[in-house]
Amino acid sequence: MRKILLLLFATVFSLGITYAQGNGGKLITGKLLDSQTKEPLIGATVTIKGTTKAVSVSLDGTFKIRVPEEGTTTLVFSYIGYISKTLDVADKNLGTITLDPTTSSVKEVVVNASSPIAVNRSTPIAASSVNQVYIEEKGAGAEFPELLKSTPGVMTSRTGGGYGDSRINIRGFSSNNVALLINGIPANDVEAGKLYWNDWAGLQDVTTFMQVQRGLSATDIAVPSLGGTINILTRNTEKDPGGTISQSVGSFNSFKTVLSYATGLNDKGWASSFLLSRTSGDGYAQGLYYTGYNYFANISKVWKNQTLSFNIMGAAQSHGQRYTFNTISTYRAAPDGTQYNSDFGIYNGKVYSAEQNFYNKPLASLNHNWTIDSKTSLSTILYGTYGYGAADYLSAAPGVSGTTPQGYVTLTPGSPTGVPRTGGTYSPIDFNSIIQTNVNNPDGSSTRIMQNVVNKHVQGGLISTFKKVFGDFHTLGGLDLRYYTGEHYNTVADLLGGDYITDARVNSATSPTGNINNPNAHVVTGQRFNNDYRYDVGSEGVYLQTEYIKNDLSAFVSLAGNYTNNRRTDYFNYTPGNQNSPWVNFWGYQAKGGVNYNIDAHSNVYVNGGYIQRSPLVAAIFLNKQNEVNANAKPEKLLDYEVGYGYQSGIFTAKVDAFRSTYRDRTVVRSTGAVDTDGTPIVVNISGLNEVHQGFEFEGKLRPVKDITFTGSLTIADYHYLTNTGPAQTTSSTGTTVTQSSLLLKGLKVGEFGSAPTSAQTTAALGVDVQVLPAVKIGANWNYYARYYATFDPTKLTSTGYTNYEVPNYSICDLNIVYRFKFAGLDASFVGNVYNLFNTEYLSDAYELNPPLTPAGQNFATRTNALGVWYGAPRMYMTTLKVKF
Template sequence: MKTMKNWLLSGLLFMVVSTVFSQGKITGTITDGQMGGSLPSANVLIKGTSTAVVTDIDGKFTLTSATESGELVITFLGYETKTVAFKVAANKTQNLGTIVLSSNSESLDDVVVTGVVDIAKDRKTPVAMSTIKAAEIQEKLGNQEFPEILNNTPSVYVTKGSGGFGDSRINIRGFDQKNIAIMVNGVPVNDMETSAVYWSNWAGISDVTTFMQVQRGLGSSKLAISSVGGTVNIVTRAADKKEGGTLSNSIGNDQYLKFLATYSTGKMDNGLSASVLFSRTTGDGYVDGTKFEAHNYFIGLGYEINAKNSLQLTFTGAPQTHNQRFTSPTIAQYRAAGTDGEPNKRYNRDFGTYNGEEYSFKSNYYHKPIASLNWDYQINETTKLATVLYGSWGRGGGSSAVGSIGGKNVYTPAGDLRTPDGQIDINKINAYNSGQAITLLDGTVVPARAGDAGFGGGQVNSSGSGISKIASVNSHDWYGGVISLNKKFGQNFTFDIGADVRTYKGMHYQNVNDLLGAGAFKDNSDVNNPNRYLTGQYASEPSGNPWVSTSYQQRLGFNNDGKVNWVGGFTQLEYATEKLTAFIQGALSNEGFKRIDHFKYLSTDPLSETKYENILGGNVKGGVNYNLNEQHNVYVNAGYYSKQPFFNAVYPNNTSIVNPYLTNEKITGFEAGYGFRSSFFTANVNVYYTSWKDRNLRQNITSGDNAGGYLDFRGLSEIHTGVELEMTAKITDDLRLNGMFSMGSWSYDGNAIVNTYDVSNNPIGAANQSLYMNGVKVGDAAQTTASVGATYKVVKGLSVDANYRFNDKLYALISPQNFTSPNNQGSLELPSYGLMDAGVTFRVPVGKSEKQNLNFRFNMNNVLNKLYISESRTNTFAKTQNDFMTGGAPDVAAYNAYQATLYKGLDPNNQVYFGFGRTWNFSVAYNF
């Protein structure tokens, strides 16, 4: 018995000693097979054990193995799981080097229900795409607008627009964001009447984005959406995100301040999970008079019912209010507001000082939450059903000044209602509205006006006398659903079929924000109730309640509803082998438009409520990708869209009469590409051709006496062609480079028709004016772009990065008056420009696990403080000597005087927006 005990003790001791001496270390670096960057927080597990670690910020890992050989299982959200064999001697270290993971959207089940999210897969889906991960967004975005993270993507041009918070805009391959499909978790968010996207309504989306993918061209979405230029797929954080949270604080130029808090429970044993986020952002704005305040909230709840069924409920919104620069000043006005002939790029003509406080006539306020319920049902091994039901409730609008004093409004070019420094003289406006005589800036005396007898002799504003701040409200209720069935046949075929149903009601009217000293506003716009005296004043700020009623509002100016119904079906067949992927896809949709006008028509008039105008549309597209080997792949795709026009093209001039020239827009696209992948270098190159015929376009008038009016174009046709290159290189373990180049040729094809209307929808000038557009360059976006950037890891946890981008062949927006003759000068080309951005990241571990750390980030944008014009609203060419002819000879003195007013060769009367100068932000985040 004693002998047996000794044997047992000896054996046990031998096992312990053997275990200790057989331990070895395994190290390596996990990188992104698509983008060439490191993957922090990737999971590395020894198969068959509970031994696991996560990679650090540099993608590196070290773990200890109790066995000499085995396999590592490496996983990372959005990438294929990879198994790597190892063999390590006792007390030794095996370095596995760089391990590359390939992207795979199927693994995004951990984020959202992917059956309705069409994410392109590298070396499989035959489309041009670029993917931006959450880490890059959170690091480099800083206090920029959300779309600006795409500025280094081929054929993408992003500007801050007029410069207000959330007023940025994006253009892909020469197409504006009304013709780019913006998708959040597979749900289309472009406005159903105008297809517009206002980024201020999504100001907090960067805080909850897991990753964003840009598909240029017709894209891979199965829905019949407005992806003429491309598709932006935004995938947000999930309820079952790993347990942990973040507290962060950011500061920046012009009093920028942001606080953020987030926490996720992770998936619990009972299958439940939750994720919440809240943030608040405030600032004065870079442009004068553009203060803002924005909040963001996100609530995600998940429940894994069983192995086959899971639910995800998300609710997110971003109530905000911000003052704007709506009118685009002329170059001469920027220079007059500057010093030594240099433009004051911050100059804003839309605000003033009132009772010692900043007061803007142009305020935007909105709260547009979206709720979605996703259900994923794995019917069997080959069949799955994905469903999303969603709703969106928008409440808010934008304000402006209405009325005049002594025949002058706040935008009269002479500036009679302004202070000497160019601000709107709001105190003087208040004095006149209150019944006092005032003296204009030019010395003209405007006598006190008499009170309105209909209002007890009190002071009353109207569109013709007195100036008020009013808001144009554009609220909506929107409900929809997408259902998709995915079925696999054998090893190679996959079939998808589904439906997309939406219903939308937009409520459009005006109300009074501020009477500015008057007792009421007299309005005659309602033919059913003329001569109304409105005393209600409604603040230009969002309600925290997204379902707040709007029925009590006193309305003026216009009051109409737009209803849009959408019923669509789609199907796709895909064939896939290890090397070859091919698909063909088709979609058909019926879109119905209905207009209800409460003011323009008597309630007994049939035009007060139209019937639905139903229009069929759809698309068909297909493509093939072939992987020549592990490094090389090629692809082609083609497609055709018959796209329904926007609501304002169905009912032009804001009337209830259907456009007699109504026709679908036709888009044809072709694309071919080549990709190269290795552990140290990646590259994509592609060429494209897009034809867009019978385009309808509405363009706002943003300056002059007709500011607030608009232009309606019809019959526009365009041809867009180009080549794009995107690449990354891993020079060393610590140095990585990235670059891109794109060159487009975007021109109008044939001629077009335009009609012009003022702010009250009255026609201006000749009807159906012909425009000679053939061969004219499409404006509003740079046709040639390039960038180069580098990231260098100085020491563990510390890295620096810099990027330089260049924009050329940037043309002005077309001004119709410049194209009424076939002998026009074409599009006005703006000066090219280049900008440098830079940043520093420093991460410090503060706990026992890798996820506990302090992260410091400093960003500086436009490091060199470059002064540049980002866009022009007008197309006015500089005059020549022939324009100064007197008596058969040029007036040289007058010509030379005019030449002195030019700015970089541009006529001083062009209405432009200057880009921002040097800006910065610094953030500290505690991750736990």
């Protein structure tokens, strides 16, 4: 009955719209798109100027409106977040009309050197997009990756809950195999390939468009990703003067203030804009406090056919963290329940985290765009970053027992080798007691300290792309040059009441510590100890791509190659003159292509495929914190292919695809979790990891009536290991290398190696947005996760019997409301967001430190109680008031 009533309502409503519009006059048709991304502006308004007669744009960007037969009629095209446009009606078919985002660049110049944005019904890849309106309405209290959580193939998590510590997986690939491009500039960590979102904690304040491309992607830079690419376009110079100010207030004392202003383009071709914001809060678990400052500035000069633009952006932040996985029984027993954090304490009467992070990584770029003629252009970006910060955590002084192999103090509640606490087992860490112990040491030394593990780097690059159109062929080629220097060292951040620590030299072959040039140094606050080394990484790449576009057919072929140069310099483990390793070089390349065919105005099909050989990352090239070269490090390979179908109409759009990616020759170097007789970690070198990532994806939109839009997605995938590994080589402290049998991973579900989170292999999402009144919009989003497997320690799988532990299925629901109004004659809006509306309790991450190999050990209750877990975030809210001036 409900379905019949809904159908009847939709029919009557549609007839009412048709009747209200009338049959008289001239029917005008057209399509309204974003000028930069060519995405349909769904729900935009087309109004006859001087009247209240209007229609809204459909899902495919098309619109129809009747105007008087006689006289001149002017149409007004408007959409939130875009500059309105007026157009005098001359023809019945207006063709394609574009609107500029309010933060679009002057003269419609896209700020990225190469254009990696996939175009619907043209670029033959799987891609999903998020625009500025979605970010404003859904993302005020979300971590940046969570804006993509309803996208097929995507899994996000806040991990321990620290500000900016969230992660994203695409098609089962972790972040070191997912590329992040900000205005075409690569932003992944050079050494391990990871995405550290706290480096870009304020990114959503300046993002105008974000697109995730799954699989091969349309990116033409020389160093590729394997699982997917996230392309972000930020604001650039705005055409008109004006600004915004907004204030957000939310759960757990969350506050955020944003101020932006643009001068507009003057008659001499100059324009500038800036944005500043401050974010702070306590976090949803104690000790997760944070403060962040986001900044952005742009200065541009425009000539007749050239634009020169300087941009700088970044986020200076500091936040408390939570790294310790605790068991479910621990959370049940702790007074704070699922929000329990074992990693914070009280220091001089104030909440103080035993694990903190601070970082600032400004990204500056000089962008030159030159339209040589109607068929030729050259775009170049010269960019650079300077990053400085550290992980600041409680640790034992060198040689002191009671730590993990990495030097962390054991923070598991109730551990006999753990830390003193202010009360019972689940109370905060007692930093004052630690200070008193240090003060009482007869020799004045500290046994426990706060240490900074510093990462300081300088990176520069140049990306230059030349484009030329030859008839139906669009060809581009370019250079991708990069150089990176990263310094890593430990310093004493706080001696916690003592006067010094002794950095005794330990000559372990697996993980030497201390300074060979000063073997018993007394180290004080700010000085370096334990290790001090540097990586230099260079990359020289070229790329060439040809795209054929004619009528309903588009196809592309892309080739790229790069040569990487890697060197390690160690100041503590080698004497002067012997501190540089030799340069270690690798070739990498990629070849990919695809074809899209538009069957008719509604349907299209596509296919793509490619092969990638990627140079190993520098973190896998050098072993055991020394300049020793890993003989088993070799290029990783990916074979990927995909087929897809799309349907598009004014009411319903859908995309479906099937994919298969085979990932071979992965190398991992990691601690085994065990220590040798001298207390140093035992390191294992694992080679020959082979995986397959395959599945089916769907996403769609339905707009049965003008003011209601439904969205949905579904992923059913299979990510598993194809084979057992190659030999696993373990090096002891005496320098002896022991080759273990292969690790027996074949058939097991893929997770990021060790304790890092994995991906749910079945995900679904549903969303609805309802324009209940002209100024009021309500939205809801539901996400479901199933076939989600805990990560495990693979170094212990030297015999058969292990099966993956499946985390319980869960779903969460978010709600938002938007109210737009006038305030003192200015455009204003109020946005309210509630996340995890029903306060669902769920495991967002789980780790099996001791994977059981026997049926008895795999008893569900036994395994569950042994898991280390993090619970997902509880119900939270955020309210935002924004005024444009």
